[in-house]
Amino acid sequence: VPLDAARLRRDFPLLHPAPDGTPLVYLDNAATTQKPHVVLDAIQRYYETSNANVHRGAYDLAVRATAAYEQARRRVAAFVNAWTPEGVVFTRGTTEAINLVAASWGRANVRAGDCVVVTAMDHHSNLVPWQLLCQEKGAALRMVEVTPDGRIDLEDFDRALARGPRLVAFPHVSNALGTIVPAADLARRARSAGAVVVVDGAQSTPHLPVDLQAIDCDFYAFSGHKMLGPMGIGALVARPSLLEAMPPYQAGGEMIARVWDDHASWNQVPHKFEAGTPNVEGAVGLAAALDYLETVGRPAVAAHETALARHAIARLTELEGVTVYGPVTDRAGVVSFSLADVHPHDVATVLDQERVCVRAGHHCAQPLMRRLNVAATVRASFYVYNDAGDVDALVGALRKAAALFGVPV
Amino acid sequence: MTDLTELYQQVIIEHSRSPRNFRPVPDANRSAEGANPLCGDQISLQVRLEADRIADIGFQGSGCAISKAAASLMTGAVLGKTTAEAEDLFRRVQAMVTGRADVPADTAGLGKLAALAGVRAFPARVKCASLAWHTLHAALHGSERAVSTESPSD
Numbered sequence: 001v002p003l004d005a006a007r008l009r010r011d012f013p014l015l016h017p018a019p020d021g022t023p024l025v026y027l028d029n030a031a032t033t034q035k036p037h038v039v040l041d042a043i044q045r046y047y048e049t050s051n052a053n054v055h056r057g058a059y060d061l062a063v064r065a066t067a068a069y070e071q072a073r074r075r076v077a078a079f080v081n082a083w084t085p086e087g088v089v090f091t092r093g094t095t096e097a098i099n100l101v102a103a104s105w106g107r108a109n110v111r112a113g114d115c116v117v118v119t120a121m122d123h124h125s126n127l128v129p130w131q132l133l134c135q136e137k138g139a140a141l142r143m144v145e146v147t148p149d150g151r152i153d154l155e156d157f158d159r160a161l162a163r164g165p166r167l168v169a170f171p172h173v174s175n176a177l178g179t180i181v182p183a184a185d186l187a188r189r190a191r192s193a194g195a196v197v198v199v200d201g202a203q204s205t206p207h208l209p210v211d212l213q214a215i216d217c218d219f220y221a222f223s224g225h226k227m228l229g230p231m232g233i234g235a236l237v238a239r240p241s242l243l244e245a246m247p248p249y250q251a252g253g254e255m256i257a258r259v260w261d262d263h264a265s266w267n268q269v270p271h272k273f274e275a276g277t278p279n280v281e282g283a284v285g286l287a288a289a290l291d292y293l294e295t296v297g298r299p300a301v302a303a304h305e306t307a308l309a310r311h312a313i314a315r316l317t318e319l320e321g322v323t324v325y326g327p328v329t330d331r332a333g334v335v336s337f338s339l340a341d342v343h344p345h346d347v348a349t350v351l352d353q354e355r356v357c358v359r360a361g362h363h364c365a366q367p368l369m370r371r372l373n374v375a376a377t378v379r380a381s382f383y384v385y386n387d388a389g390d391v392d393a394l395v396g397a398l399r400k401a402a403a404l405f406g407v408p409v
Numbered sequence: 410m411t412d413l414t415e416l417y418q419q420v421i422i423e424h425s426r427s428p429r430n431f432r433p434v435p436d437a438n439r440s441a442e443g444a445n446p447l448c449g450d451q452i453s454l455q456v457r458l459e460a461d462r463i464a465d466i467g468f469q470g471s472g473c474a475i476s477k478a479a480a481s482l483m484t485g486a487v488l489g490k491t492t493a494e495a496e497d498l499f500r501r502v503q504a505m506v507t508g509r510a511d512v513p514a515d516t517a518g519l520g521k522l523a524a525l526a527g528v529r530a531f532p533a534r535v536k537c538a539s540l541a542w543h544t545l546h547a548a549l550h551g552s553e554r555a556v557s558t559e560s561p562s563d
Contacts, residue, residue, distance in 0.1 A: 342474070343472065343473035343474060344473075345448050345473040345475075345534070345537065346417075346473050346474045346475070349413075349416065349531060349533070349534060350413060353413055360448075361447065361448060361449065362449050369449075375449040375451075375471055375472075376448065376449045404413060404417055404422075405417075405422065405474070406422070
């Protein structure tokens with residue numbers, strides 16, 4: 001069943017047209033998404049009916065707050081087919097989830113002379129934590145190259161695996177190019193080589209059906225705000241056996257079992273990794289967002305975005321001065337491009353005057369930008385509420401930018 | 410909607426396409442690097458200072474139209490000026506581009522630099538316009554550290 005973007009858009013208060021009727025064309029969904037009424041209402045309802053601190057109150061209200069929080073955990077586990085709900089650790093988002101793995105599993109398992117593998121397509125948040133870990137441990141960091149059309153170079157990936165890395169990290173979908181990475185294939189190769197596999201799912205979980213038991217990685221990280229949920233909530237989903245063996249990440253309340261004067265023992269997984277009062281409103285809002293996406297239908301979401309990206313690429317490449325980056329096939333709803341030699345920030349400023357919101361910059365992927373030989377690109381990224389009309393608005397605004405800067409189109 | 414032609418005045422477009430003093434400076438005795446990490450704007454500035462006067466100045470680097478034009482216009486404006494005169498211009502340009510958009514900008518005596526006044530209405534672009542000036546400030550003060558628009562000193 002195709003998705004009715006115009007109807008869905010009415011669920012999003014921020015996307016309602018301006019008083020003068022001008023629509024807001026929001027095409028920065030890879031950065032963050034807008035929120036539907038059901039998510040805003042779920043947060044409001046939580047505070048109006050169920051707010052208390054979780055896992056510690058003896059009264060009914062605290063029991064209800066705890067139930068809402070743990071129900072959200074089970075909701076997340078089902079959404080990505082996690083191994084168990086206990087394998088879902090709530091975090092602030094993808095960045096904290098990856099930092100948790102680096103600080104806990106990484107510090108305990110990576111030693112001097114070991115090798116950690118990342119890719120040239122990784123977001124800084126799946127690169128810099130590994131840089132810091134390798135610097136601290138005296139381990140080697142090996143970056144796998146990308147092909148000219150913006151895919152992970154599989155031959156180079158295998159060469160990197162030949163070094164017997166302790167850990168391999170890669171994105172499921174590139175935030176800068178939209179490339180869909182064959183995650184299950186890469187995870188299988190890396191695990192066969194004896195590595196623990198970390199997948200950055202920030203750009204895949206919102207857009208593709210994700211089945212972690214099929215991907216068969218070890219750690220998977222994602223953010224709620226990129227999938228209609230609130231900011232400040234995300235998850236690390238892990239094989240429970242790995243979590244069991246890992247030392248704590250942050251220390252404090254909730255993560256302990258017993259505390260003596262000079263030492264302590266740890267709570268069960270996942271609570272061992274959730275020190276302090278958690279973001280319950282975030283978890284509740286995220287669960288509502290996942291319900292919304294399931295109602296829309298995740299195969300429909302993926303098909304809609306793929307079609308929209310294909311349409312956008314076709315329309316953009318009609319313009320003589322436009323260069324589109326990334327692969328033609330295996331692409332999620334992200335289109336990175338440049339307009340002749342006009343700097344992406346100048347393009348974005350002109351587009352903003354037409355109420356077209358795009359990202360301009362290095363997309364937190366400077367090693368990738370260097371390989372594409374660009375300082376920055378313009379990025380349009382789509383979600384359930386975007387349609388062909390938004391692409392028309394983008395192309396129309398680009399024509400204005402081209403005219404202003406004297407670029408033939 | 411703010412008029413884009415206020416931001417992208419013909420002078421800005423022209424200087425961004427054909428920047429002046431876009432070259433290394435022979436016998437430079439002051440230099441600084443500037444970067445706007447959020448945008449990727451980068452500038453490498455060289456100055457030859459003779460008896461406290463800017464005898465030559467040139468820049469290289471990459472960036473958006475605003476940052477390139479601002480650097481080009483700056484080099485033209487401070488050439489032959491004393492360091493104190495250049496610093497005074499820096500303060501006045503800074504006041505102009507960060508001023509309130511609903512109040513006419515004070516551009517008296519700024520000459521072509523007045524073309525940057527339109528930046529006031531685009532807060533996201535103010536850093537692009539001021540990067541070259543921060544870099545000049547660092548060069549004149551012999552500061553060795555790279556200038557960043559994200560540094561706490563802004």
